[in-house]
Amino acid sequence: MAKVTIDGESIEVPDGTTILQAARMIGGDNVPPAMCYHSKLKTSGGYCRTCIVKVSKGSEKDPRPMPKLVPSCRTTVMDGMEVQNNTSAEVLEARRGVVEFLLINHPLDCPVCDQAGECHLQDLGYENGAAKTRYDFPRRKFNMIDIGPNIKMHMTRCIMCFRCVKTADQITDNRVHGMLFRGDASEISTYIEKAIINDFSGNMIDVCPVGALTDKTFRFKSRVWFTKPMDAHRDCKKCSGKVALWEKGNEVLRVTSRKDKWGESEEWICNECRFDKKDIKDWVIEGPRHIDRHSVISLNHYENVVAKLKIDIAKQQKQIVDKK
Amino acid sequence: MGKKILLEHINVPGIKSLDVYRQNGGYASVEKALKTMAPDVIVEEVKKSGLRGRGGAGFPTGMKWSFLAKPEGVERYLVVNADESEPGTFKDRYLMEKIPHILLEGMITSSFALGAKTSCIYIRGEYFYVSRILEAAIEEAYAAGLLGKNILGTNFSHDIFVQVGAGAYICGEETALLESLEGKRGNPRIKPPFPAVAGLYGCPTVVNNVETIASVPYIVMNGGDDYAKIGIGRSTGTKLISASGHINKPGVYEIEMGITVEDFIYSEEYCGGILNGKKLKAVVAGGSSVPILPAELILRTEKGEPRLMSYESLSDGGFATGTMLGSGGFMVYDETTSIVKNLYTFARFYHHESCGQCSPCREGTGWMEKILHRIVEGHGKHGDTDLLWDIQRKIEGNTICPLGDAAAWPVASAIRHFRAEFEEYINHPERIKEFKHLQELVS
Numbered sequence: 141m142a143k144v145t146i147d148g149e150s151i152e153v154p155d156g157t158t159i160l161q162a163a164r165m166i167g168g169d170n171v172p173p174a175m176c177y178h179s180k181l182k183t184s185g186g187y188c189r190t191c192i193v194k195v196s197k198g199s200e201k202d203p204r205p206m207p208k209l210v211p212s213c214r215t216t217v218m219d220g221m222e223v224q225n226n227t228s229a230e231v232l233e234a235r236r237g238v239v240e241f242l243l244i245n246h247p248l249d250c251p252v253c254d255q256a257g258e259c260h261l262q263d264l265g266y267e268n269g270a271a272k273t274r275y276d277f278p279r280r281k282f283n284m285i286d287i288g289p290n291i292k293m294h295m296t297r298c299i300m301c302f303r304c305v306k307t308a309d310q311i312t313d314n315r316v317h318g319m320l321f322r323g324d325a326s327e328i329s330t331y332i333e334k335a336i337i338n339d340f341s342g343n344m345i346d347v348c349p350v351g352a353l354t355d356k357t358f359r360f361k362s363r364v365w366f367t368k369p370m371d372a373h374r375d376c377k378k379c380s381g382k383v384a385l386w387e388k389g390n391e392v393l394r395v396t397s398r399k400d401k402w403g404e405s406e407e408w409i410c411n412e413c414r415f416d417k418k419d420i421k422d423w424v425i426e427g428p429r430h431i432d433r434h435s436v437i438s439l440n441h442y443e444n445v446v447a448k449l450k451i452d453i454a455k456q457q458k459q460i461v462d463k464k
Numbered sequence: 465m466g467k468k469i470l471l472e473h474i475n476v477p478g479i480k481s482l483d484v485y486r487q488n489g490g491y492a493s494v495e496k497a498l499k500t501m502a503p504d505v506i507v508e509e510v511k512k513s514g515l516r517g518r519g520g521a522g523f524p525t526g527m528k529w530s531f532l533a534k535p536e537g538v539e540r541y542l543v544v545n546a547d548e549s550e551p552g553t554f555k556d557r558y559l560m561e562k563i564p565h566i567l568l569e570g571m572i573t574s575s576f577a578l579g580a581k582t583s584c585i586y587i588r589g590e591y592f593y594v595s596r597i598l599e600a601a602i603e604e605a606y607a608a609g610l611l612g613k614n615i616l617g618t619n620f621s622h623d624i625f626v627q628v629g630a631g632a633y634i635c636g637e638e639t640a641l642l643e644s645l646e647g648k649r650g651n652p653r654i655k656p657p658f659p660a661v662a663g664l665y666g667c668p669t670v671v672n673n674v675e676t677i678a679s680v681p682y683i684v685m686n687g688g689d690d691y692a693k694i695g696i697g698r699s700t701g702t703k704l705i706s707a708s709g710h711i712n713k714p715g716v717y718e719i720e721m722g723i724t725v726e727d728f729i730y731s732e733e734y735c736g737g738i739l740n741g742k743k744l745k746a747v748v749a750g751g752s753s754v755p756i757l758p759a760e761l762i763l764r765t766e767k768g769e770p771r772l773m774s775y776e777s778l779s780d781g782g783f784a785t786g787t788m789l790g791s792g793g794f795m796v797y798d799e800t801t802s803i804v805k806n807l808y809t810f811a812r813f814y815h816h817e818s819c820g821q822c823s824p825c826r827e828g829t830g831w832m833e834k835i836l837h838r839i840v841e842g843h844g845k846h847g848d849t850d851l852l853w854d855i856q857r858k859i860e861g862n863t864i865c866p867l868g869d870a871a872a873w874p875v876a877s878a879i880r881h882f883r884a885e886f887e888e889y890i891n892h893p894e895r896i897k898e899f900k901h902l903q904e905l906v907s
Contacts, residue, residue: 186822299823
């Protein structure tokens with residue numbers, strides 16, 4: 141076991157836990173944002189640099205601070221480690237820098253992007269981004285391609301998190317796609333626009349933090365915040381069959397995996413469940429799905445509004461008391 | 465004349481061949497090491513010698529070797545980094561081209577010390593003709609029983625392979641090099657684990673520069689203490705410097721560490737002064753990624769002491785007034801040089817060579833290049849200098865591998881020391897064709 145202190149809050153975690161996982165165990169506002177890390181994918185993380193934190197004390201044995209900011213998703217905790225996330229101005233500034241870098245070549249076409257509302261980059265931009273860009277050059281553009289019959293790839297929106305590459309690598313038999321070219325010209329692609337055909341390829345859509353990979357059966361059908369998320373299941377021979385349905389009226393518009401608090405898939409689902417079972421009769425509905433993420437999807441959930449009101453009122457009351 | 469270790473026999477006719485090389489004392493260290501020394505003793509000698517990595521970072525070689533994990537039944541590898549791609553650096557090419565056996569000798573001895581049965585030379589794609597020279601030399605060594613099974617009748621067997629890269633700067637980063645060697649895309653790995661624990665094919669691996677390994681035979685023959693006597697302070701031994709730019713005698717020089725920079729630039733033995741008797745404007749002392757320094761700071765430190773060619777002296781004053789010895793790519797600029805244009809060339813290079821894995825480097829290098837291009841073309845905007853400064857600051861230290869730092873440092877140092885020139889480009893684009901006023905800015 142190792143004791144780690146993040147922004148003043150301590151927790152005991154098993155050896156080998158990363159700083160990010162430890163921060164998520166503590167929860168609250170001090171969890172570093174992550175774009176390329178995915179808890180279900182091995183060797184994910186370390187690329188986007190949004191989760192960087194400052195290690196102000198290495199460990200009990202070797203208290204020296206780490207010389208550079210470290211990616212919390214790939215750095216394991218040591219006993220006695222002290223980490224600064226939101227309490228370090230250096231971290232916040234570096235993170236603003238990373239967000240700016242991620243956004244300079246992003247098309248910011250949120251109004252027409254299907255991911256809007258559940259986009260990690262949107263959330264990240266709201267929390268850590270600047271209101272105005274300092275980048276006044278033409279942005280990078282790519283042609284849209286179809287990878288397989290059901291997935292559209294819009295490389296222009298990609299932030300190179302490598303989650304889809306790792307998904308295809310780890311949950312299916314063959315590696316079918318990867319990165320082409322170098323530097324800011326690099327792109328995720330298949331070998332000469334080959335289709336990606338396997339039973340679990342659809343999970344790439346779920347792991348994509350932005351709108352680079354979208355579900356062709358759902359594209360332009362509805363904004364996500366107008367759909368109702370429902371937990372549902374069915375007997376499936378290929379996967380667990382536990383999914384989230386996104387309904388509008390009595391129509392199932394979209395089927396996705398169930399995502400946890402951090403927007404990361406809990407279980408992989410097969411393409412049959414995802415793309416073919418769009419009839420409500422195919423599913424056993426369990427009830428409305430609770431969405432933890434603070435993005436706009438959850439805005440029309442009463443429970444969140446009430447909870448937020450409570451917090452706001454408490455805050456204001458505290459301020460009044462403090463003033464007195 | 466300073467002491468020569470690597471280039472001592474460089475002018476002997478036919479030194480490329482094994483016979484001539486052996487007549488001049490070559491492969492004696494292999495004989496000595498394999499027959500009379502224990503591997504640990506060699507590592508100890510290298511530690512004592514104070515030899516530091518010659519590829520740029522200057523990490524003590526003996527310490528790197530002692531970090532090598534030695535689990536039972538797992539192969540260990542020595543990989544020689546001959547992916548010399550840093551602009552301004554061409555010392556390894558010269559060494560391998562002229563005297564390839566010194567590298568092989570160092571590799572056999574070092575591999576014996578590390579317990580590696582196999583070693584590789586990863587050479588950059590542009591050096592394909594050098595790879596042929598190396599392969600011919602390896603063949604000679606096999607024929608003479610210096611490579612292969614039971615070298616010189618001992619129990620030690622060793623094989624050397626040459627792998628030609630495809631010409632990517634990033635593959636000079638040790639983990640990207642290992643990825644490339646494994647046949648994958650040359651992307652740097654996220655550390656830890658370090659190669660000493662999990663390197664090539666997941667096995668413990670030592671990655672060393674050509675020049676570092678080529679220095680090992682001398683240490684084995686003469687002892688670490690003897691090597692440590694050469695040089696100054698913690699910068700022991702000799703260093704190959706590839707001098708280029710506005711000097712009378714560009715080329716590769718072997719210097720004893722500790723000679724003054726002034727001596728190196730102006731003495732007849734080395735660079736022979738500035739071309740056409742012009743004035744010195746600036747120097748990039750260790751390959752394109754180290755900070756550029758103006759004439760007054762490269763010749764003398766901030767304290768007024770003469771600056772020496774050594775790791776410590778060149779980095780005296782930190783990045784504010786110092787630089788780094790780096791890989792020894794010594795580029796000299798005379799008064800007619802435009803620092804901004806030079807920086808644009810560097811920025812274009814780093815943009816082209818960024819691997820694209822992590823965000824700050826992928827996006828930042830391109831952004832910096834675009835801004836510099838705009839400035840050089842005379843379309844610079846007010847505030848561009850500050851913007852560049854801010855971008856480089858956000859790249860530095862926030863990337864997976866040192867390429868981000870390497871792209872940020874030249875920009876930072878050029879702005880730090882030559883800010884007026886940037887402003888001149890931005891404010892008076894109509895005047896930038898004439899270099900006269902740039903000279904005035906310096907004086």
